Amino acid sequence: MIAKEELLLLKTKILPQGADSILDFLAARHQQVELTHIVLENVPLLIIGRHGMIARIPAAGSVQKVSKPDEILSRLRSFFNRQDVLYLFVNLPDLPVPSEVTELLREVQKRDNEKERLRQQIDEALSARDKELFIRATNELNRLQSEQNQPVVKSRRFQI
Structure with a gap:
């Protein structure tokens, strides 16, 4: 489980388009989110990088990959209805400090x-x-x- 504050702290980094709303959504369900430092296979996974996001979310018996923020949010909503854990891999640069x-x-x-x-x-x-x-x-x-x-x-x- 990741702390809600740790998820919201990611908003201080350079985010791809649509990641703000997804991070807010994840912060509300932080008990079901686990931070990982490696890209895992065969698990529910959300990857957030500087130039975009990709989610591998199980649905209808198979793992589906989605990359548009609206689709990711929709899949996450249905995913979190179950009590599964979502793994989060983050590769974001810090904001430049003047x-x-x-x-x-x-x-x-x-x-x-x-x-x-x-x-x-x-x-x-x-x-x-x-x-x-x-x-x-x-x-x-x-x-x-x-x-x-x-x-x-x-x-x-x-x-x-």
Whole structure:
């Protein structure tokens, strides 16, 4: 069984057309979905890749292959009426992260590391009963936290 959140997390990747509604449908029935890292034979299987999807769903005594989102959803509806397990194979690339976002994440991580360093320094100053170091580290930590709480407005023009 796959966690509902894990299925919905797939929506943050580059999806083929129609995969959004299929992932929502699967999330509602996540107890009957198993994630696989290899393409299995002779089992109910849905493969989601960057350029499309293909499902091998048993119906009327044989395994039928379908690749159009509407047909897949229809077959999945009838499939989940039974208590069978559907195997899901996913081969999707991550969404590209803009450089501005990566830069912002680095800055946030750097600030967080600095705050953690200051907290450790405060703990060490308390253990050593070093009042001067304690005051310096506390003031620096307070300054960092007050900077973080103030809104930062930067005007940038991005040219494409």
